[in-house]
Amino acid sequence: MDTPIRVGVYGAGRGAHLGSVAQKVGMKLVAICESFGPLLNRVRKKSFAGEDITYYRDYDKFLDHDLDAVIVANYATEHTSAVIKALAADKHVLSECMAMFTMAEAVQLVEAVEASEKVYFFAENVPFNAQCLEMTRLYKNGDMGDFLYGEAEYIHPGTPQSLATLVSGPSHWRAWIPVTYYCTHSLGPVMMVTDTRPVKVNGFLVPYDFNDPKKTGGISKRDTASILMCTMDNSALAKIMPCASLRDHGYRIRFCCNKGTMEYNQGQPQLRVHREPFDFDPPKEANTFYMPEFPEEFKQAATTGHGGADYFCAYYFAKAIREGSTPLIDVYKAIDMTSVGILGYRSALQGGIPLEVPDFRDKTVRETYRNDDWNPDPARHREGMPFPSILGDIPISDESMKRFDELRKAHVEGMN
Ligand SMILES: NC(=O)c1ccc[n+]([C@@H]2O[C@H](COP(=O)([O-])OP(=O)(O)OC[C@H]3O[C@@H](n4cnc5c(N)ncnc54)[C@H](O)[C@@H]3O)[C@@H](O)[C@H]2O)c1
Numbered sequence: 013m014d015t016p017i018r019v020g021v022y023g024a025g026r027g028a029h030l031g032s033v034a035q036k037v038g039m040k041l042v043a044i045c046e047s048f049g050p051l052l053n054r055v056r057k058k059s060f061a062g063e064d065i066t067y068y069r070d071y072d073k074f075l076d077h078d079l080d081a082v083i084v085a086n087y088a089t090e091h092t093s094a095v096i097k098a099l100a101a102d103k104h105v106l107s108e109c110m111a112m113f114t115m116a117e118a119v120q121l122v123e124a125v126e127a128s129e130k131v132y133f134f135a136e137n138v139p140f141n142a143q144c145l146e147m148t149r150l151y152k153n154g155d156m157g158d159f160l161y162g163e164a165e166y167i168h169p170g171t172p173q174s175l176a177t178l179v180s181g182p183s184h185w186r187a188w189i190p191v192t193y194y195c196t197h198s199l200g201p202v203m204m205v206t207d208t209r210p211v212k213v214n215g216f217l218v219p220y221d222f223n224d225p226k227k228t229g230g231i232s233k234r235d236t237a238s239i240l241m242c243t244m245d246n247s248a249l250a251k252i253m254p255c256a257s258l259r260d261h262g263y264r265i266r267f268c269c270n271k272g273t274m275e276y277n278q279g280q281p282q283l284r285v286h287r288e289p290f291d292f293d294p295p296k297e298a299n300t301f302y303m304p305e306f307p308e309e310f311k312q313a314a315t316t317g318h319g320g321a322d323y324f325c326a327y328y329f330a331k332a333i334r335e336g337s338t339p340l341i342d343v344y345k346a347i348d349m350t351s352v353g354i355l356g357y358r359s360a361l362q363g364g365i366p367l368e369v370p371d372f373r374d375k376t377v378r379e380t381y382r383n384d385d386w387n388p389d390p391a392r393h394r395e396g397m398p399f400p401s402i403l404g405d406i407p408i409s410d411e412s413m414k415r416f417d418e419l420r421k422a423h424v425e426g427m428n
Pocket of ligand 1: 022023024025026027045046047048051069070071085086087088089108109110135136137178318
């Protein structure tokens, strides 16, 4: 029996969930760090009541705890410094999305991981849902032929009410992050199913919608949607839509290959595999629809979040630690997946010009980006830095702000 990996969680929202998933793959959750009192209390009293877990509000003190590994699930724009600190404290790291917020941070991240002897695993989970795993199997078997064109949409609209459950105020990343940035749930499946990486990106934006009361009635400054047209390293094109707030919900992922097409649309959870009769003698059935299942050894995954996908992140993280093997989603893939969101925004603000997606496996490429701290954080805004929307600084009305404060207060009171 393996000695349990002692794991701590940094950020008790998503992090608490990942902590409980980590327990299912044989890790021992021993510490949680969370600065927001009501959330810390709720997790202590409800999610992990009676368990032998030490709670911290301070990350440095948390890192002094006797831990083998840290799940970094703090604010999405602040992962890099947290990961670097954890590696420096000799901990393995499972990092939530995004991997970094600027290209300069990508350089810092890759160099910190390379300098460390610890595992860095990027917790991009969508490639591990049952449909994506089946598409990976079909593609790797050679059943679909070569990847030519793909689409991957992640659509997640919100309301002023739902936003108030997720953000503490207008400075919280979810209230302003540009729509291209949260791109790994769209590009991740493309990269992992087809084993390709992006080499070029062109970005396009659907701006903030002043005619949508669900937008103007809230405090989000985010545009509506974006398309990132990625050229992959096998010359395929992948049209990805990161976390858009359209009137739809879920994932739509499609791969057109030279022996057929496979498609997953969350509105219809069955996978569709299409083949042209002229490609086969005797002809195959043109369309097959089926619900893929997890392989037998992963049946337990179905009981965890995001259709079981979260289980695989924890499982492969633990496996890389135990075996000392290369993580399935390593730092190079993490940077590839995340940088198209940053560079795609930069492209969109310049009318969709093509921008190279650097491959940080090549150390010489890094110099171009070492000091590139271009970022849309309103709190760090200065000349030369973009606003989070292509339309500039989106105003929040006094009325929307007042409404948010009321909704937020009610949400926080309800946490007790
Ligand atoms: N892969 C997925 O499906 C998925 C789903 C949800 C969230 N996420 C990711 O998980 C991360 C966390 O998201 P979330 O939904 O929990 O929302 P969030 O970003 O609001 O949560 C971050 C948590 O970290 C805590 N925190 C931040 N700075 C801290 C500090 N200095 N000390 C102690 N605690 C601190 C905050 O209080 C907060 O509770 C984000 O990166 C997000 O992108 C991923």
